[in-house]
Amino acid sequence: MNAGLGGWPARRAAISPHRVALVFGERLTTYAELHRRVTRLAARLRTAGVGRGDRVAYLGPNHPAFVETMFATHLLGGVFVPLNFRLTAPEVGYLLDHCGAAVLIRSPECAAAAAPTTVDLAGYDAWLAEGPEREVDAEVAADDPAFILYTSGTTGRPKGAVLTHANVIWNCYNLLVGVDVGGDEVTLIGAPLFHVAALNQCLLPTVLKGGRSVIMPAWDVERCFDLIAEHGVTWMFGVPAMFAGLAASPRWAGADLSSVRNLMAGGAPVPAALIHSYLGRGLRFCQGYGMTETAPGATFLEAPESAGHVGSAGLPVFFTDVRCVRPDLTDAAPGEPGEVVIRGPNVTPGYWNDPSATADAFTPDGWFRSGDIAAVDEAGHYRLLDRLKDMYISGGENVYPAEVEAALFEHPSIAEAAVIGVPDDRWGEVGRAFVVPAPGRVARPDELRAYLAGRLARYKIPAYFEVVTDLPRTGSGKVRKAALRTR
Known part of the structure; x- marks a missing residue:
C-alpha cells in the first residue's frame, strides 16, 4: 500500500539483506537491520500519535537516526522535516511552530527546542526499543507530501518547500540516468543531510541501488581523506568550499584517490581553477544545478563531458524541462543572460502554508521561477551566472x-x-x-x-x-x- 519512500527499507532488505547500508564510525548497519529498526521506530512513532500527514522533525548532525526517522515517518505517511542544526533556539522554535511538528528527535548539543513529543538523541535507542516489532503498511500515495525542507533564509523568514514522494523518486531517476550508481557504490555523505543535495542526490539514490553510505557527522577535510582510504569511497557530493578545502590540504598531492569514480559539486558556481585542479588529478568532477524546490536536480554535466565543458552546469536532466527566459518570459537567445525556469515531475507543488509565496514562484503557465541567472550556449549547455538578487x-x-x-x-x-x-x-x-x-x-x-x-x-x-x-x-x-x- 505504500507507494512512497517508506517502503524502500523493506524492499531493499528483501533484495540484499546482508549488504551494509550505513557506516557511522565503527557501526555498520545492514539493510536487514535498517528495515527492522525503521519498522520498530514507525510503530513507536504511531504510539506517539503520528499518522498520515503529521510532521516529524529531526534536529542534529548527520547520524543513522536521521535516516531511520525519515524512513519511519514515511512508512506512516507522515512528513519528515529535517532542520538545520546550526540554528538558534528562536529560529528552530519558529520552524517547529510553522510546520506544526508532532515529534522532534534532537541531538543534545543543538539549540533547546521542543515539540509535543521530544526525544533526545542520547535516549533515542531506548525510546525506539519500546516500539513493537510488527509490520506497518499505511496507505501512502506518490503525490503525498514527503518532506518540508526549509530554504536557507538568507533574506527574511525561511520558506518550507514541500516535496512529494513522487518529486523525490523522479529526482532519483534523473540522477541515475546521469550517474552510473552501482550496487557496489560507497558514497561519502559529508555535506549535512538537511541539505537537499546530500539527501536526495547521494543518500537516497545509494539506498535505491543497494549501495553503502558512509556518514560523516560533520565535514572535516582530514577525516574525509581518512574515510576515502579506509572504505574505498567511490562517490561523493560537496559544495565548492568543501572541494576547495580538500585541494588546499597538504595531503592533496599524495592522497590515494584511486577508488573515487565520481565527484559531484553543486550549491554554487564552481570556479574553473578548482575544476582543473581535480581534472589534473585524473578525477571526474561533475557539476549540477538545482535547488531545494526541484528536489534538487535541474541540469547536470555527465562525467564524460566534464573535461570538455569546464564551468558548465550541464544540460537539463532527463525527465525535466529547463528554459532560460527574459523578463517577458520569452526564451533568451544563445549567450543572452536570462532567468532559469523549470518544469517537471521533480518540481515542488509549493510552500507549506504559504499560498502567496507559492503563487509568486510560478509563471502563469506553470514554470517554476528559480531566481537564478544563466546563459545557454548553442549546444544547450547552461552556465550559471548568479542569483538575480545578487546581480x-x-x-x-x-x-x-x-x-x-x-x-x-x-x-x-x-x-x-x-x-x-x-x-x-x-x-x-x-x-x-x-x-x-x-x-x-x-x-x-x-x-x-x-x-x-x-x-x-x-x-x-x-x-x-x-x-x-x-x-x-x-x-x-x-x-x-x-x-x-x-x-
Missing part, C-alpha cells in the same frame, strides 16, 4: 558577482572570495569584495586590483576590498551575502 548594476552595466569571485579565486593568495554590490553616488553601485587569504599568504588590495585588470572589464572590478578570516555561511555551505551587506 548589481554599475554605471548601467550588469555585474554578476560569481564571475568576479571566480577570477579572484584563481589568484594564488586567495582561498575564498565573495562580492556584493554597494551604493555609489557616481555609478549607482560598485563592488565590494571580501577575501580570505590562502594559508601563509597575504592578500593585498592593490595587487588584487591589478590582477583583475587584465581579466575583467573595468566596471566589474570591485572598488573596495576587505580582507577577512572567514565568510558567513548557511547550513548548506552557501555564503550569506545578506550578512555581508549588513556588515
Whole structure:
C-alpha cells in the first residue's frame, strides 16, 4: 500500500539483506537491520500519535537516526522535516511552530527546542526499543507530501518547500540516468543531510541501488581523506568550499584517490581553477544545478563531458524541462543572460502554508521561477551566472558577482572570495569584495586590483576590498551575502 519512500527499507532488505547500508564510525548497519529498526521506530512513532500527514522533525548532525526517522515517518505517511542544526533556539522554535511538528528527535548539543513529543538523541535507542516489532503498511500515495525542507533564509523568514514522494523518486531517476550508481557504490555523505543535495542526490539514490553510505557527522577535510582510504569511497557530493578545502590540504598531492569514480559539486558556481585542479588529478568532477524546490536536480554535466565543458552546469536532466527566459518570459537567445525556469515531475507543488509565496514562484503557465541567472550556449549547455538578487548594476552595466569571485579565486593568495554590490553616488553601485587569504599568504588590495585588470572589464572590478578570516555561511555551505551587506 505504500507507494512512497517508506517502503524502500523493506524492499531493499528483501533484495540484499546482508549488504551494509550505513557506516557511522565503527557501526555498520545492514539493510536487514535498517528495515527492522525503521519498522520498530514507525510503530513507536504511531504510539506517539503520528499518522498520515503529521510532521516529524529531526534536529542534529548527520547520524543513522536521521535516516531511520525519515524512513519511519514515511512508512506512516507522515512528513519528515529535517532542520538545520546550526540554528538558534528562536529560529528552530519558529520552524517547529510553522510546520506544526508532532515529534522532534534532537541531538543534545543543538539549540533547546521542543515539540509535543521530544526525544533526545542520547535516549533515542531506548525510546525506539519500546516500539513493537510488527509490520506497518499505511496507505501512502506518490503525490503525498514527503518532506518540508526549509530554504536557507538568507533574506527574511525561511520558506518550507514541500516535496512529494513522487518529486523525490523522479529526482532519483534523473540522477541515475546521469550517474552510473552501482550496487557496489560507497558514497561519502559529508555535506549535512538537511541539505537537499546530500539527501536526495547521494543518500537516497545509494539506498535505491543497494549501495553503502558512509556518514560523516560533520565535514572535516582530514577525516574525509581518512574515510576515502579506509572504505574505498567511490562517490561523493560537496559544495565548492568543501572541494576547495580538500585541494588546499597538504595531503592533496599524495592522497590515494584511486577508488573515487565520481565527484559531484553543486550549491554554487564552481570556479574553473578548482575544476582543473581535480581534472589534473585524473578525477571526474561533475557539476549540477538545482535547488531545494526541484528536489534538487535541474541540469547536470555527465562525467564524460566534464573535461570538455569546464564551468558548465550541464544540460537539463532527463525527465525535466529547463528554459532560460527574459523578463517577458520569452526564451533568451544563445549567450543572452536570462532567468532559469523549470518544469517537471521533480518540481515542488509549493510552500507549506504559504499560498502567496507559492503563487509568486510560478509563471502563469506553470514554470517554476528559480531566481537564478544563466546563459545557454548553442549546444544547450547552461552556465550559471548568479542569483538575480545578487546581480548589481554599475554605471548601467550588469555585474554578476560569481564571475568576479571566480577570477579572484584563481589568484594564488586567495582561498575564498565573495562580492556584493554597494551604493555609489557616481555609478549607482560598485563592488565590494571580501577575501580570505590562502594559508601563509597575504592578500593585498592593490595587487588584487591589478590582477583583475587584465581579466575583467573595468566596471566589474570591485572598488573596495576587505580582507577577512572567514565568510558567513548557511547550513548548506552557501555564503550569506545578506550578512555581508549588513556588515
